[in-house]
Amino acid sequence: MRLYLLAALIALAASAKAEERDYFQISLSDVNDSYALVNAEITVENGRLFTGSGGSYDWKRGWADFIHEMTPRSESGKTLDISQQGEGFESHWYLAENNEPFNGKASVSYKVDLIYARTDWDFGNEQAGKIYNDAIYSVTKPLFLSTGTNHETEIVFDIPAGWKIASPWDQIGDNRYITDNWQALNNNAIALGNFNSVSGNARGFDLEIILMGDFASATSLVTETINQVLPVYLDIFPKTKPEKYLMFYLNGPFEDAEAFRNGAAFTTSLSLSPDNRIFWADFLAHELFHFWNGTRIRAKERWQGNWFSEGFTDYYANLVLVNRGVLSEDWFIRRMENIFGNYLYFHHSGLFDGLSVLEAGKEKGRNRFGIYDAGWVLAFALDDKIRTETAGKKSLDDVMKLAFERFGETGINYELDELLDVMSAAAGIDLHPFLKRYLKSREELPLVKLLQTFGLESYSNAYANEYYISRDATAENNVKTRWENLIHNRFSD
Numbered sequence: 469m470r471l472y473l474l475a476a477l478i479a480l481a482a483s484a485k486a487e488e489r490d491y492f493q494i495s496l497s498d499v500n501d502s503y504a505l506v507n508a509e510i511t512v513e514n515g516r517l518f519t520g521s522g523g524s525y526d527w528k529r530g531w532a533d534f535i536h537e538m539t540p541r542s543e544s545g546k547t548l549d550i551s552q553q554g555e556g557f558e559s560h561w562y563l564a565e566n567n568e569p570f571n572g573k574a575s576v577s578y579k580v581d582l583i584y585a586r587t588d589w590d591f592g593n594e595q596a597g598k599i600y601n602d603a604i605y606s607v608t609k610p611l612f613l614s615t616g617t618n619h620e621t622e623i624v625f626d627i628p629a630g631w632k633i634a635s636p637w638d639q640i641g642d643n644r645y646i647t648d649n650w651q652a653l654n655n656n657a658i659a660l661g662n663f664n665s666v667s668g669n670a671r672g673f674d675l676e677i678i679l680m681g682d683f684a685s686a687t688s689l690v691t692e693t694i695n696q697v698l699p700v701y702l703d704i705f706p707k708t709k710p711e712k713y714l715m716f717y718l719n720g721p722f723e724d725a726e727a728f729r730n731g732a733a734f735t736t737s738l739s740l741s742p743d744n745r746i747f748w749a750d751f752l753a754h755e756l757f758h759f760w761n762g763t764r765i766r767a768k769e770r771w772q773g774n775w776f777s778e779g780f781t782d783y784y785a786n787l788v789l790v791n792r793g794v795l796s797e798d799w800f801i802r803r804m805e806n807i808f809g810n811y812l813y814f815h816h817s818g819l820f821d822g823l824s825v826l827e828a829g830k831e832k833g834r835n836r837f838g839i840y841d842a843g844w845v846l847a848f849a850l851d852d853k854i855r856t857e858t859a860g861k862k863s864l865d866d867v868m869k870l871a872f873e874r875f876g877e878t879g880i881n882y883e884l885d886e887l888l889d890v891m892s893a894a895a896g897i898d899l900h901p902f903l904k905r906y907l908k909s910r911e912e913l914p915l916v917k918l919l920q921t922f923g924l925e926s927y928s929n930a931y932a933n934e935y936y937i938s939r940d941a942t943a944e945n946n947v948k949t950r951w952e953n954l955i956h957n958r959f960s961d
Contacts (some may be wrong), residue, residue, distance in 0.1 A: 480753075488620070488861060490619045491622050492506060492612055492622070493508070494506055494627075502628070503580060504645065506578050508581070508612075511617075512574045512615055512896070513571055515563045515569030516563075517613045520608065520614075521557040527553075530557050530559050530923065535578050536577070538561065539577050549564040550564075551564075561613075582597070582606075585599050595720075596720060598718045603661030603952075606657065608655070608656045614650045615851055619650070620680050621645070623626065623645045623648075623743055624643060624644050627660055634665060635715075645941055655675065657728055664678075664683075664685075665677060672709070673702060674711070674713065675756075676715070677714075677717070678716045679717050680717065682719060682739065686717075693749050696789075697753050697756065697792065699804045701759075708872075714734055716732070720736060722736075727762060737750070750795075754782055756785075760876055761780060764875070765876045766882070773884070774828070775826060776843060778832075778839050779845075783847035791955060792959075804935075805935045809931060811837065811845045813837055814828070814842055823833070824909055824910050825839075826907050847864060850891075850899065853899075854895045857895075858895070858897065866895065891903075922948075923939065924938070
């Protein structure tokens with residue numbers, strides 16, 4: 469009798485727990501549907517509901533422009549007053565009852581216009597959506613409403629039999645998923661329908677790469693690359709908790725990518741082949757590194773961290789690909805030529821007068837050379853400085869590891885000087901003077917002298933964005949060894 473009573477109490481507690489959850493049902497009958505239908509039970513605070521932000525630059529109210537016919541009701545079934553307020557990323561809905569902001573569980577139904585998945589977005593915009601003959605890819609931002617606070621949320625997909633689902637959440641049943649994080653709900657991507665995928669799992673980190681459309685035949689090639697890159701990243705960030713991460717390859721008119729909280733999406737006009745790894749493998753390695761740097765290691769004022777989140781990420785993507793033999797050393801040097809040329813152009817062109825590398829982060833699109841390229845050069849120079857001044861006992865890897873422990877694991881967004889303090893602590897040397905010169909001011913690094921210490925000769929034409937690197941045949945062996953140690957002899961096998 470006691471066992472039956474205990475079982476009943478457990479079942480009752482589970483039922484109560486389920487009733488406390490927020491709930492979303494996404495209904496789609498065909499990839500050619502004009503709308504996705506959503507029925508939700510949402511815990512509303514202070515009357516405010518909003519979609520995910522970012523990415524939809526061409527729409528007056530951001531992602532909210534795709535939501536229509538919203539009908540909110542209280543638990544008693546009373547229709548709530550609703551008004552849409554703000555524009556762009558500040559757009560939101562305000563729910564009221566008896567002229568007071570509504571607080572509590574609301575039933576909300578609405579339609580999501582899938583036009584965003586049929587639209588070719590401009591370069592630099594979100595990888596928003598893509599519809600294929602038998603599958604649809606979509607960001608989650610227009611599908612799920614949120615209050616910006618964490619509630620356990622159940623997601624159910626009402627879709628045709630036989631369709632597959634790629635989602636970043638924990639599965640709890642057929643077409644049923646759960647998450648306890650509002651950002652994981654609002655800032656991710658999903659795929660529904662028929663598609664191929666590649667899986668990689670190391671130390672509990674569950675990586676799935678979705679290959680849609682013409683990319684479905686490239687599974688073995690992508691698997692080979694992931695098996696080389698992922699273990700190195702987990703060595704750099706050994707305290708990574710088990711988590712799911714999705715990456716999507718999409719056809720598109722240009723090469724572009726976007727990182728989400730638990731994933732990333734790539735748009736490319738190329739096929740995935742061994743001959744063009746320089747594009748697709750670099751995208752893959754860059755966006756995967758964003759799982760740690762840029763998403764979890766993140767600046768409080770986002771622009772202040774762009775040099776670090778983009779430039780350092782790009783450096784590690786390139787470094788690991790050449791270290792693991794996915795790309796050749798000749799490719800790495802060619803990449804350096806392009807990056808160093810862009811870095812000097814940023815410092816010499818009148819287009820960027822007065823801008824430091826730090827300040828370039830305020831306009832990410834316009835100042836790309838001062839963010840991605842300058843950040844890459846700073847990472848390269850800092851890596852060398854740390855290794856040299858600690859006699860090889862430490863490297864930039866130690867900086868990334870401690871930054872993740874201090875900020876990524878704790879969820880604390882860093883102030884700039886907090887990051888610089890952590891970088892110095894990890895390196896065991898004071899990096900503030902170096903970063904004051906080359907990050908906070910417009911002073912440029914002495915690239916020619918720096919490369920000479922690795923047995924590399926170089927010359928440039930800064931105003932024309934040209935930089936050329938060649939190997940110095942007369943360089944001493946100890947100089948060549950510095951290059952080998954920086955590029956090849958650093959990550960465990």
